[in-house]
Amino acid sequence: MDRTDVLCIYRDVPCTTVLPRMSPYCKVLTLTVCAHAWLLVMRSARPGCGLFMPLMFLSWLSSASGSPPQLALPTSTTGARLSKRSDARTRLAAKDAVRQDMGRPCCVRGNPRIIFIVLMLTHCRDVDENGLALIYIDRHLVFEVSSPQAFEGLRNAGRPVRRPDCTLATVDHNVPTSSRKHFTTVSEFVTQPESRAQVTTLEDNVKTFGLTYFGMTDRRQGIVHIIGPEEGFTLPGIICVCGDSHTSTHGAFGCLAFGIGTSEVEHVLATQTIIQKKSKNMRITVEGTLAGGVTSKDVILHIIGVIGIAGGTGCVIEYAGNVVRGLSMEARMTMCNMSIEGGARAGMIAPDEITFNYLRGRPLAPRGVLWDHAEAYWRTLKTDEDAKFDIEVNIRAEDIVPTVTWGTSPQDVVPITGKVPDPASFADTSKRAAVERALRYMGLSPNTPMEEIKIDKVFIGSCTNSRIEDLRSVAKVIIAAGPDARVAEGVYAMIVPGSGLVKQQAEAEGLDAVFKRAGFDWREAGCSMCLGMNGDNLSPGERSASTSNRNFEGRQGPGGRTHLLSPGMAAAAALTGRLTDVRRYLGAEAEAKLASGPKLKLANPSDFLTDPVLPPPEPSSALGALPPMALSSLPTADSSSRLAKFTVLRGIAVPLHTENIDTDMITPARFLKVLKRTGLKDALFADLRWGPDGRPTDFILNREPYTQAKILVCDKPNFGCGSSREHAPWSLKDFGIMCVIAPSFADIFKNNTFQNGMLPIALTEDECRELADDAEQGLELEVDLEKQEIRRTSGKPPFAFTVDPFRRHSLLNGLDDIALTLQKALKIEEFEAQRSQVWPWLDGLGYKGRVPVLTAAKQARRLDW
Ligand SMILES: CC(C)[C@H](C(=O)O)[C@@H](O)C(=O)O
Numbered sequence: 090m091d092r093t094d095v096l097c098i099y100r101d102v103p104c105t106t107v108l109p110r111m112s113p114y115c116k117v118l119t120l121t122v123c124a125h126a127w128l129l130v131m132r133s134a135r136p137g138c139g140l141f142m143p144l145m146f147l148s149w150l151s152s153a154s155g156s157p158p159q160l161a162l163p164t165s166t167t168g169a170r171l172s173k174r175s176d177a178r179t180r181l182a183a184k185d186a187v188r189q190d191m192g193r194p195c196c197v198r199g200n201p202r203i204i205f206i207v208l209m210l211t212h213c214r215d216v217d218e219n220g221l222a223l224i225y226i227d228r229h230l231v232f233e234v235s236s237p238q239a240f241e242g243l244r245n246a247g248r249p250v251r252r253p254d255c256t257l258a259t260v261d262h263n264v265p266t267s268s269r270k271h272f273t274t275v276s277e278f279v280t281q282p283e284s285r286a287q288v289t290t291l292e293d294n295v296k297t298f299g300l301t302y303f304g305m306t307d308r309r310q311g312i313v314h315i316i317g318p319e320e321g322f323t324l325p326g327i328i329c330v331c332g333d334s335h336t337s338t339h340g341a342f343g344c345l346a347f348g349i350g351t352s353e354v355e356h357v358l359a360t361q362t363i364i365q366k367k368s369k370n371m372r373i374t375v376e377g378t379l380a381g382g383v384t385s386k387d388v389i390l391h392i393i394g395v396i397g398i399a400g401g402t403g404c405v406i407e408y409a410g411n412v413v414r415g416l417s418m419e420a421r422m423t424m425c426n427m428s429i430e431g432g433a434r435a436g437m438i439a440p441d442e443i444t445f446n447y448l449r450g451r452p453l454a455p456r457g458v459l460w461d462h463a464e465a466y467w468r469t470l471k472t473d474e475d476a477k478f479d480i481e482v483n484i485r486a487e488d489i490v491p492t493v494t495w496g497t498s499p500q501d502v503v504p505i506t507g508k509v510p511d512p513a514s515f516a517d518t519s520k521r522a523a524v525e526r527a528l529r530y531m532g533l534s535p536n537t538p539m540e541e542i543k544i545d546k547v548f549i550g551s552c553t554n555s556r557i558e559d560l561r562s563v564a565k566v567i568i569a570a571g572p573d574a575r576v577a578e579g580v581y582a583m584i585v586p587g588s589g590l591v592k593q594q595a596e597a598e599g600l601d602a603v604f605k606r607a608g609f610d611w612r613e614a615g616c617s618m619c620l621g622m623n624g625d626n627l628s629p630g631e632r633s634a635s636t637s638n639r640n641f642e643g644r645q646g647p648g649g650r651t652h653l654l655s656p657g658m659a660a661a662a663a664l665t666g667r668l669t670d671v672r673r674y675l676g677a678e679a680e681a682k683l684a685s686g687p688k689l690k691l692a693n694p695s696d697f698l699t700d701p702v703l704p705p706p707e708p709s710s711a712l713g714a715l716p717p718m719a720l721s722s723l724p725t726a727d728s729s730s731r732l733a734k735f736t737v738l739r740g741i742a743v744p745l746h747t748e749n750i751d752t753d754m755i756t757p758a759r760f761l762k763v764l765k766r767t768g769l770k771d772a773l774f775a776d777l778r779w780g781p782d783g784r785p786t787d788f789i790l791n792r793e794p795y796t797q798a799k800i801l802v803c804d805k806p807n808f809g810c811g812s813s814r815e816h817a818p819w820s821l822k823d824f825g826i827m828c829v830i831a832p833s834f835a836d837i838f839k840n841n842t843f844q845n846g847m848l849p850i851a852l853t854e855d856e857c858r859e860l861a862d863d864a865e866q867g868l869e870l871e872v873d874l875e876k877q878e879i880r881r882t883s884g885k886p887p888f889a890f891t892v893d894p895f896r897r898h899s900l901l902n903g904l905d906d907i908a909l910t911l912q913k914a915l916k917i918e919e920f921e922a923q924r925s926q927v928w929p930w931l932d933g934l935g936y937k938g939r940v941p942v943l944t945a946a947k948q949a950r951r952l953d954w
């Protein structure tokens with residue numbers, strides 16, 4: 090038996106020995122005991138018996154008698170008990186039983202079932218001795234910013250997209266939000282050349298590789314995280330990725346959804362898998378009753394204020410508690426969306442009635458009898474009451490009031506009734522310095538009441554808050570303000586729906602008329618001023634009230650100042666011209682105005698979801714036309730050493746002393762419009778390095794000897810937080826920096842550096858400070874990856890460090906993950922065959938007129954049940 094088939098996931102190590110025994114239930118199943126005597130693992134002794142591996146984990150230590158374990162396997166689930174003559178209904182019932190077991194694989198003593206673990210286990214194809222797992226991806230969303238270099242990689246290596254039926258593409262970040270009434274072609278409509286190039290490149294790629302695409306003439310086009318759920322592409326129980334950090338949004342459906350970098354996008358396109366380490370578990374429970382005017386946006390801002398921007402680093406968060414259960418899907422998406430702002434890789438909420446009601450009838454959700462079976466499986470996706478999480482956070486709903494940010498990090502929150510903090514009240518000197526810096530940037534004085542802060546622009550939109558319920562809440566505030574309510578003098582307020590369908594529904598409900606009459610600018614769908622890649626920007630010094638998710642320096646334009654808040658609060662700010670407590674628009678007077686105001690009709694989303702989602706088109710080139718079954722015969726050698734080897738790196742180190750350095754700061758959004766991985770040297774810390782006139786500032790990277798830096802030492806934690814843009818490591822690399830040393834890193838940034846042959850090293854804060862002192866003196870450091878030590882030319886003792894052994898091996902040998910994964914092609918094909926049997930609705934069945942995609946493995950191995 091291959092020892093990697095057995096994973097003791099709670100200890101993050103695979104089992105080195107297993108004791109094979111025959112299962113009393115089925116000849117084709119082998120029962121094994123892991124070396125840690127922790128788990129019993131049942132695996133299929135031959136491929137294709139319809140069970141996943143690892144499939145079931147049973148506690149035998151939990152049996153009080155100490156007697157051998159009792160398998161809780163429903164008898165109908167074993168292949169041996171199903172006759173080939175079983176009728177379709179029996180077969181489906183059997184599969185249901187298996188699915189339900191798949192939702193119940195962890196019955197380990199002291200470790201009851203946790204949904205995230207269930208999803209990791211049921212999608213795990215392989216795991217190495219250090220706990221790095223190869224995970225199958227069910228759904229992949231693609232957009233124009235993080236994909237060009239990935240498709241280029243496929244072309245260069247001669248690889249097709251592995252699962253077009255599980256991939257959905259759209260354009261969102263670069264698209265102008267001006268009226269498309271006179272739209273003719275992308276080339277004419279998108280006037281900014283680099284934005285245009287990214288959009289047309291994606292259009293070219295979807296044709297070449299044969300992908301389903303919602304382009305600018307398709308009313309389903311929109312922000313990638315809006316359209317996935319809207320179409321039912323996002324489903325419970327799946328693993329979903331996208332080259333975007335806010336992929337966490339989709340976790341609201343009870344799936345594991347996380348952002349990845351461009352190299353990983355290429356990996357998923359080519360192999361439909363990803364290499365992952367198991368994250369820690371964190372549960373955030375919100376109990377109590379939310380007060381009027383408090384929304385899920387306030388809840389998540391409050392949570393980030395409590396746990397901090399790095400609080401969830403290395404974790405997958407599960408949101409629980411009566412408040413979360415009571416939220417609509419749209420409100421749940423808002424919460425999961427901002428998990429990344431709390432540092433977490435993903436956020437999720439167990440699926441329930443609210444989830445199923447939202448999904449039923451959506452174009453790409455299963456239908457008919459398949460829906461019934463899917464729903465039965467989804468209902469098993471629950472975390473046990475007594476599950477133990479690595480981190481538990483409890484929040485009282487009564488403590489939450491409408492919340493707004495004052496600074497340049499999403500953790501800088503304060504109740505709208507509060508004041509701008511006073512740096513003098515912070516005992517910790519580095520905290521005080523951070524607050525001073527943030528206030529300087531934000532142009533705010535300590536102790537100013539938040540409601541006195543004037544704004545210039547209002548942005549209502551983004552993947553956090555651009556869904557129909559968000560727009561209704563904006564309209565409600567406007568109507569409650571009375572028939573004469575208008576956007577305040579001197580304020581520009583824009584409303585950008587999340588998708589063309591949200592726009593149509595809002596118009597059918599009469600919301601647009603309310604917005605326009607009050608002076609709001611009603612736009613077309615896209616990311617817009619959330620990050621300003623499409624020309625919707627703040628000018629230097631302008632201040633916005635924004636329903637988006639990031640308030641980093643320069644996020645909405647260089648020098649722009651952002652206050653994050655809920656849609657209702659944004660509407661209130663637009664009307665008064667200053668940050669305003671939305672609760673001023675509640676109460677009897679407001680109710681009377683609502684009653685006498687325009688009558689809005691609630692429309693049904695299904696009225697707009699009428700376009701059939703066609704099967705992915707045939708690829709237009711011979712390259713894209715390579716059949717998926719060719720996976721195992723695809724070239725691996727030519728690209729397996731794409732990266733230069735990293736062995737010993739000696740050079741100047743540049744010191745930085747800032748906490749939470751975000752990737753917007755490392756590479757601002759305007760530099761994301763490239764089609765290549767190179768050419769980003771000047772993009773590195775651009776807003777700090779170049780003045781408004783384009784001349785170099787005295788930022789440390791512009792000073793000698795640091796213009797020659799090969800190593801960056803930051804002595805403050807959480808380096809690389811925020812966006813998943815791989816452009817951040819690309820620009821460091823282009824500058825010449827191949828190694829970053831810091832007390833801690835954001836997860837995606839760390840992955841992205843490895844993918845580019847760069848080395849992130851985590852040391853203690855004290856060690857980083859010592860190295861930063863050396864760097865301040867212009868002394869060189871020598872990083873030896875083989876020996877895992879950093880030698881100091883100051884003559885002081887070296888520091889030891891550790892790196893994940895797989896990553897170290899890849900760096901030392903310049904290996905590329907894709908080539909390594911392709912060596913496991915047969916395992917992937919085997920998994921796909923099993924997935925088609927047990928979760929057939931994941932094979933692109935929602936596409937109109939589509940027959941399930943049959944891979945070579947499936948064709949070759951007609952399963953017996
Ligand atoms: C462009 C993309 C990589 C980025 C992200 O990962 O979040 C963007 O959506 C953002 O919000 O900064």
Ligand code: SF4
Nearest residue numbers: 335551552616619620
């Ligand atoms: S955070 Fe903003 S830029 Fe990023 S995907 Fe969401 S809407 Fe688009």
